[in-house]
Each structure stands twice: as structure tokens, then as C-alpha cells.
Amino acid sequence: MKEISEIAEYALKLAESAGGEYAEAYFENSEATFYSVEQGRLNGSGHVESSGLRVRILKKGSMLTLSTNNLSRRNLERLIRFRPFRGTSISLSDENKASVRSVLKPRKEADPQKLLDGVLHIERGLAEKKYIKYRSIYAGVGKASSLMVNSEGSRVELESPSITSFMNFIVSKGGESRQRMMQFGGVGGFEVFDDSKILEHVEEEARNIYNVIDKGISISKIESSSIKSVVISPEITGIAVHESVGHANEADRVFGREAAQAGLSYIGKKELGSNVGSSEVTIVDDPGIENAYGFFFYDDEGVRGRKKIIVKKGLQSELLTNREYAARIGKKSTGSARSDDYSNEPLIRMSNTYLEKGSSSLDELVSEARNGVYIKSYTEWNIDDTRSFSRYQGNEAYLIKNGRMMEPVKNYALEKKTLDFWRALKMKGNDLEMFPGICGKGEPMQGMPVSMGGPSALLVFG
Amino acid sequence: MDAEKIVSIAMKEGFDEAVVNISEASEKYLKIANSKIDSVVDKRGISGSLFITKKNRVFFTNIEKVDEAHVKSKIKLAKSMVERLPPKEDYYGIAYGPFKYGKSSGYDKEIKEREELVSEFAESSIEGAISQKGTERSKVYGTVYTEYIKSELVSSGNVHAREDRTVLRMSMRQINGGTSFQDFALSRDAKGIDPYEFGKRVGEMTKSVSGVGRIKSGNYDIVYAQSPGGALLSNINTMATIGSIETGSPLKGRMGKAVAAAGVSIYDDRTRRDSVEHSEYDDEGHPTQKTGIIVNGKLRSYLHNTSTAIKYMAESTGNAGLVEPSAGQMVLTHKKRRKDLEELIREVKRGILITNTWYTRFSDYLAGNFSTVPRDLAVYIEDGERKFQIRQGDAESMVGIRISENILRMLQNMELAADDTKQSTSWDSEGASYFMPSVLVRDSQVSTA
Numbered sequence: 001m002k003e004i005s006e007i008a009e010y011a012l013k014l015a016e017s018a019g020g021e022y023a024e025a026y027f028e029n030s031e032a033t034f035y036s037v038e039q040g041r042l043n044g045s046g047h048v049e050s051s052g053l054r055v056r057i058l059k060k061g062s063m064l065t066l067s068t069n070n071l072s073r074r075n076l077e078r079l080i081r082f083r084p085f086r087g088t089s090i091s092l093s094d095e096n097k098a099s100v101r102s103v104l105k106p107r108k109e110a111d112p113q114k115l116l117d118g119v120l121h122i123e124r125g126l127a128e129k130k131y132i133k134y135r136s137i138y139a140g141v142g143k144a145s146s147l148m149v150n151s152e153g154s155r156v157e158l159e160s161p162s163i164t165s166f167m168n169f170i171v172s173k174g175g176e177s178r179q180r181m182m183q184f185g186g187v188g189g190f191e192v193f194d195d196s197k198i199l200e201h202v203e204e205e206a207r208n209i210y211n212v213i214d215k216g217i218s219i220s221k222i223e224s225s226s227i228k229s230v231v232i233s234p235e236i237t238g239i240a241v242h243e244s245v246g247h248a249n250e251a252d253r254v255f256g257r258e259a260a261q262a263g264l265s266y267i268g269k270k271e272l273g274s275n276v277g278s279s280e281v282t283i284v285d286d287p288g289i290e291n292a293y294g295f296f297f298y299d300d301e302g303v304r305g306r307k308k309i310i311v312k313k314g315l316q317s318e319l320l321t322n323r324e325y326a327a328r329i330g331k332k333s334t335g336s337a338r339s340d341d342y343s344n345e346p347l348i349r350m351s352n353t354y355l356e357k358g359s360s361s362l363d364e365l366v367s368e369a370r371n372g373v374y375i376k377s378y379t380e381w382n383i384d385d386t387r388s389f390s391r392y393q394g395n396e397a398y399l400i401k402n403g404r405m406m407e408p409v410k411n412y413a414l415e416k417k418t419l420d421f422w423r424a425l426k427m428k429g430n431d432l433e434m435f436p437g438i439c440g441k442g443e444p445m446q447g448m449p450v451s452m453g454g455p456s457a458l459l460v461f462g
Numbered sequence: 463m464d465a466e467k468i469v470s471i472a473m474k475e476g477f478d479e480a481v482v483n484i485s486e487a488s489e490k491y492l493k494i495a496n497s498k499i500d501s502v503v504d505k506r507g508i509s510g511s512l513f514i515t516k517k518n519r520v521f522f523t524n525i526e527k528v529d530e531a532h533v534k535s536k537i538k539l540a541k542s543m544v545e546r547l548p549p550k551e552d553y554y555g556i557a558y559g560p561f562k563y564g565k566s567s568g569y570d571k572e573i574k575e576r577e578e579l580v581s582e583f584a585e586s587s588i589e590g591a592i593s594q595k596g597t598e599r600s601k602v603y604g605t606v607y608t609e610y611i612k613s614e615l616v617s618s619g620n621v622h623a624r625e626d627r628t629v630l631r632m633s634m635r636q637i638n639g640g641t642s643f644q645d646f647a648l649s650r651d652a653k654g655i656d657p658y659e660f661g662k663r664v665g666e667m668t669k670s671v672s673g674v675g676r677i678k679s680g681n682y683d684i685v686y687a688q689s690p691g692g693a694l695l696s697n698i699n700t701m702a703t704i705g706s707i708e709t710g711s712p713l714k715g716r717m718g719k720a721v722a723a724a725g726v727s728i729y730d731d732r733t734r735r736d737s738v739e740h741s742e743y744d745d746e747g748h749p750t751q752k753t754g755i756i757v758n759g760k761l762r763s764y765l766h767n768t769s770t771a772i773k774y775m776a777e778s779t780g781n782a783g784l785v786e787p788s789a790g791q792m793v794l795t796h797k798k799r800r801k802d803l804e805e806l807i808r809e810v811k812r813g814i815l816i817t818n819t820w821y822t823r824f825s826d827y828l829a830g831n832f833s834t835v836p837r838d839l840a841v842y843i844e845d846g847e848r849k850f851q852i853r854q855g856d857a858e859s860m861v862g863i864r865i866s867e868n869i870l871r872m873l874q875n876m877e878l879a880a881d882d883t884k885q886s887t888s889w890d891s892e893g894a895s896y897f898m899p900s901v902l903v904r905d906s907q908v909s910t911a
Contacts, residue, residue: 033543036785038709042548044785046522047539052507062502069507069526079506085492085581087499113546120548134710134828170710170828177828179710257495259603260635260644261889263820263837266857343505382821382864385837386857389911391864393825393833415864417855417911443605443633444491445892 018082020059024150028342032142033112061089067343093326104160106189118195125199139165154302187295216408229372234433237454244418246353248387251325263385277422283311287351293436294351294450303335340446355454358428367403391415429456465616484510485613497602518549554772558619563742567735570651573628574610583657590661604634621747638668642859675850683813690819692898693888699789712830722873725797728756732790746782792896796879808846815841820890830869854911862911
């Protein structure tokens, strides 16, 4: 680490010599071992490592980002200099000087061989289920460490392990099939990967989806459009929170920076503080949830990641910001600047985003719904680029009749305007769950680990 | 240390095969937001890969430095890992050369060496976009991206391949009076794109339709511009890789059968010299080729690397992927054509012109069912004429419609194409590009906000 520290400090010195308002050097090393198993065959396995340096220089309001994995002094001297361009006038929020070293130790050490054994255990279990027509498993174990130093005297050193896995399967009967992708894992060691529990969970999902094919009914478009009460599971709550609220409250999107890529937002400057949901809706983004996939201590700009209340009792409350956008709205950064790799610029990203839970059981939500639909999982989902109009196509879903869960329904899609969706939320469950995911943003596209979740909830549309 | 030396060290360590690819890359990109350059990024680095096999055990690792100590540590790691792996029973080996490659299309010195190029292209394209009278001046967004790559691939199969190439990509979105339009430009050299004209056309398109209206959910004919049509149909190339066929693809079991309208052909082709994805060789050094996946409506070929080709008693299509075959660039042609987009529109009684889509998601990959969300300019067409742009909500630039389709049905209902094929891409296609004309697809399902 001493050598890395010297390289980062030297790079910072070169960046400072450009004479700008701000300079920063960020070194990152990450490595992962991965396995891919398809239809019982170990299709691929490998080890990837990434190690390099990013330097940002802010001069006369223009931000230049430089990156390289050639850390020789000669190369750094050649690369690190300011090239002027006529740009937006950027300033940064004032932040506390940070001096931090944090090493997240796994409770159970992550061992690649143990991961492979776990993957093969899951594979053997799924192979026995004849109704699973296709199956593939990907799993990776890795760790990342970083060092950020800046011209304001901050120094942040971080290290954390992580494990992630994806289970894809297709269940079929006769000529009909349904697919499912499930992701497991988080920040930590083997405490976030239990192959027996994953196998149990995946088997249950596959069984239930087979039951949808076997016993499910199809409803007409007229019947579908007449459904007023919808009970959504934590999985549906989570994806809706992430897509229609979290993204919409990223300040770079609100101010147009992402317009040509990840899009705009129904939240504009005029909508700050406005009503976006019922009084039951309080939505939070919190990087401090232990073992969650979007866990982190400090962001890439050396700002402590903190809990943000994005929506409070139905009112838009707080935007996610980095230092640039915090300065624009006269606040301190929420610590949301993250990059997927040292070579890319940090963007405003969510961490672990969820709807706060209520006190009802699932049975109580179903009973209150009287007649409608319960959606437990989704296949396809999408949303328009202003985050105003989304659809979640039910995978495992059931009709609700007279307050009781009934037969599976094959073809219900919850397709609503965002504000109608959140204003329809009447009751919340006490069963908060979080789900890991990879969130895409920017150009070149950056995939960032996040999690999303919430409790089951009852939506009643007018 | 060069790739040949690394292969030599690996083979001395007792591996059966080794493939090494080393690249030196320089990327520059900038972001345009609110009609100004928002930030500039300059990335430089070495990247490489080492693929090794031993007794049918296969292992992949990356190489970031080419000094001897780093390379030897990677080979040592590969050796320790590969011995612990179970064999890949259906692995049949890498490509064996020597191969004769076509002449490299080379690189553009201007893209490689002129640091100011990205800023100049950005400024010129912004000027073009706001050049017309009455245009909102502060709502231009986009990216300018350049890349220079010098790479060398060597394998124990007597393969030696080298190439230098450059790429220039531009994306621009403009919002004008609540109407937005987005387009893309791609080239191997700086002369291939006139940034001012590119920006000007984007600006003109935001003014091309007067009037705003709503439509009802139902079935409509869809005219897809090149960017969204290609983004949707380039999925066919991925679905044709043998890995997809093995794990679930709508093309499985349809070899030789009609899967598209009679005049439609889809190729996988990285041999076009004007393509930003042009390469003379694939990831194992096998020569690339133009492969007809669908020819005149019938499914003709799946995509293979050497190992899968042996497994299925086929020929490699030059689509390695070392671990598994990967799709190259999609090229779509149609025998039934009209002169231009205007003539396609004239064929429509009740339909929609779509200029951009995103969030394409498959609800049933095996069947090919998907939905996609149009964004930017979407125009309602009636009796062969543009009537109004569709806006189903209050938010600026919101279209508020969704198309639900089946990818094979879409191909079967592709009645016509325009003579306006261009190389395009989309944010939704995550970097993949394609050669695509505007196309007319009959009778698609549309739902509205």
C-alpha cells in the first residue's frame, strides 16, 4: 500500500501543478474469480483484475478526468496535465475534510473453491427438476480496495469483499415456457452466499412458476383494465422504488446532464417538495445497510455516504447529489458519487433504496384488497425516459377474490403512470426485503451494484 | 513482453493451448449537457487476455501489464486454478492457423493524435443544432467519443494477427418546444462525420412535426427509423449464437424454416471496412466472415467458434468468444424496398413513426416476446401522412406509449424497407452497432399511458 500511496500522492501533486480550483487522485484495485455453469457444464471460469488511477482536475469551472493503468512516473507525467476546453462552469460543494481507513472484514472468508463447490451444488439440485428446461448459473467472488486523496487534504482508504451470483432458468410445460432471473449476494464474505438457501429459494420459485403454467388462467384485456386493487410483493415494490423514484431523484438527471443517455425526470426544479405519492410513501436511500449489495462507507469524492429520505410521507424531499450538484442547489453532497471502475467518471448513483415498511401482514393486505391481483415476481419491466410511465409484467401472480388468494394468473401487467402508482398506495406490509441488482447509467455504460426493496403493499386505483 | 513471448511462457508451463490478446487503447469522450461541454474524459491503458486450456479444463484471465513479473504471476495463477477445475466435456479446441487475413482498414491519424478533436466536434455539432431560427438554445445533450486501439493476438495454434483501428461515435439529443429527437453518427475516421450537419439535422427533426396529440391503445403499423429498428433486431444475432441455442432461443429448432418475411435477410458481418466493429479476425484469430443467419426469410445458420463448430460438425463462422461464441455486427437487408422514409410513411393507413426506443425487455426469451418503450420523437401517421407527435403525458419530451411484440412476428410482418441503410446504434444497445434501413412492420400492439 505504501507504493500505491506514493503513486496517488505523486499524481495529486502533478494534478495540483495545473493550478486549478480542485484536484483529486483515486487509485483502485479490484479482483474477482468467476464461474459460469450452463446446463450442467462448467462453461467458463476465470480471474480478472483491474488496477489503475483516475485523476480529476477542476480548472476555471471545467472538469477534466484522466485515467490510466500504467502507473510509471514517466507515464503519469505525460498524462496528467490540464487541456483547456470551453465547458459548463462547475463548482464543488464545501465538504468536511476526511481522513479515513476502513477495511471491511468478511465474517466468513470468501474462498473461490468453496464458491465453485456451492455453484455445483446448486446446479445438481436444479438438474433434478425436470420442469426446469434450461438453467445457467454465474457466480463471482472478489474484493476491491481504493485510495482517494485530494487537494483539500482528504484521504480515504477503503477495502471490501463481495460475492454475487445470478440464476437464470426457464420452466416449461407443453409448448409454454416462463423465464426467471434471480440475483443473490452482497458486500461481505460467505455470510452473503449460502448455496443451500439459494437452492431452496430457486427451487421454490421454479415450482411456483411451473404452477402458473400448469394451473394459471389468462384474463382478458377488459378484465385486466378493470382491476382496481393490486397487492405487490417486496420484489415489485423494490423495482418500482428504484426505477420510478430513485432514478427520478438523481440530481444530474433533474438538471439534464443524463438527457442523452439515462434520460430525464418527471421531477424538475418546480417539482422539488411536491406531492408524488400517498402519505404512506416514505422512500429512503441508505448505503449503510450491512451486507447489502449497494453498501459503502465513503463515495468516490471522499464524502461519507449517508441515509437520504427521498420521499417523506408522499412529498419529494431530497435529491441524490455529488459535490457538483450539491453546490448547484446550495447544499452538502449526499455522498452519492460512484464509478464502476477507476477508469470511468463518478456519476450520481443510488445505493440501497427502499420503501419504509408498515405493520400489516400479507394476509391483511389481501383481505383489504377484496378483489384484485397479487403480483409476487416480474418478468419484463420498463419505464419511459422521464420515469413517468412504467410496466411490471407479472411472472408469479394470483387473482384475489373476496379477500382470499386464488388461482394463478398468467398475463397480468401492472402498467401505470408513476404518480398514479405511488398515490394509490394505501397499506404497507411488515415484510421488508432487499434485492441486489446492477444498475446501468452513463455513456460508456457503467453498471453499479445496488439493492432495492421494500415491503408488500396494497395499491388501490381510482 | 509481446503476446508471442507470453504464449511461449504459457506453453512451457505445460498448458495444452494458449491464446493471448494484448491491446493498447486510448479513449477520449466528452459529455454535452444543456448545450455546453460538461466534462472531458481521457482514458489510456493496456488491456489483455490470456486463455489457456489443459486436459479440457479452460481458464481465462486478464493481463493489465506486460512486464515479466506480472505475466508470470498470471500464468502461475492460471496453473493453480486450472488444475482444480472439472473438465469442460464439450470443449474441442482453438482455431489452428496459419490464416490469411484481409488488409487491415487501418486507423485515422487525426482521431489518434488530435486531442482537441472531441471538443471541436462537440462545439460544431452544438452550433449546427441551434442554427435554425426560433430554436431553444440551451437544450442540446450528447456525447462525442473517440478510440484508438492497437492490438496483437497470438495463439499456440500458429495464429498471429495484428490491427490498429480508430472509431468516432457521436450521440446527440435536442429538446425544442417540448419535442425531443436523438440520433447517432459513427465512423472509422474523422472525415466520415460532419458534426455541424449532424447537429443541424437533429435540430431540424425537432421541428419536423407540428402539433401534439394522444392515441388510444391498440394495433398500429410501425415505421422504425434505423436506430430503434436495429437495436431491436440485433438481438437476432445474439439469439443465433450456439450458446443461446443451447440455453434457450426462439431460433432453436427452426433451421431451414421461414422465420421472416420472404425478402428479409440478416447477416452477422464484421468484414465491412466502413464498420466501427470491423475486424479481420475473431477472439481466437479465426478470420471473420459475412454469415447469413436469415437469408430471404429462412433461417440459414447459427454462429460458432472453432470448438462449438467441431461439436456440431459445422464450420466456424469466425464468432469466437473463447468461452463461447459471440455475435458480431448485424446487417439487415430487404428485397422489397421503397426509395426513402417518406415512401414508407405513404404506405401506412394508421401507424406510428418511431425514432428511438429503450428499456427493451423480453418477458419470454424462448418465445421472443418483448416490450420496448419509444422515447423522443414518435409521430402518429394516418392515410400516409404525419398527423402529430404523440405525447400521452405532461412531462416535457414524454411519449408515453409501449410496443409489445414478438421478435419473429416482427420479422414476418416486416413488409418493406427504405433505401436508407446506415450504420447506427442506440443507448439501449449498449455499444453494439448495426447496418439498418428504416423498416415498416405491420400490426404491432401498442399500449398507452
